[in-house]
Amino acid sequence: MNETQPRGKGPSLGWQWKAIIPIVGVLLLGLIAFQAIVVALDIPSGHWIVIVAAAGAVAICFVTLSALLVLIERPLEE
Numbered sequence: 515m516n517e518t519q520p521r522g523k524g525p526s527l528g529w530q531w532k533a534i535i536p537i538v539g540v541l542l543l544g545l546i547a548f549q550a551i552v553v554a555l556d557i558p559s560g561h562w563i564v565i566v567a568a569a570g571a572v573a574i575c576f577v578t579l580s581a582l583l584v585l586i587e588r589p590l591e592e
Contacts, residue, residue: 533582534575541571 548567552560 537575537578545571
């Protein structure tokens with residue numbers, strides 16, 4: 515069987531990907547801005563500060579996605 519998709523529509527992303535892409539994008543832009551500030555101010559041991567900020571960004575992303583999973587996907591299944 516040959517099923518064709520309607521014209522103009524590519525493969526659709528799931529809601530999880532549509533939720534994670536903006537979150538990751540904002541966190542990456544924030545880290546880049548943070549890195550630029552650390553370099554501009556010439557803060558000693560600034561690389562450790564950026565590493566801690568990156569770890570915090572990953573934690574924020576994980577918590578946000580976990581909350582989305584619990585608050586949105588589970589009610590949809592019920």
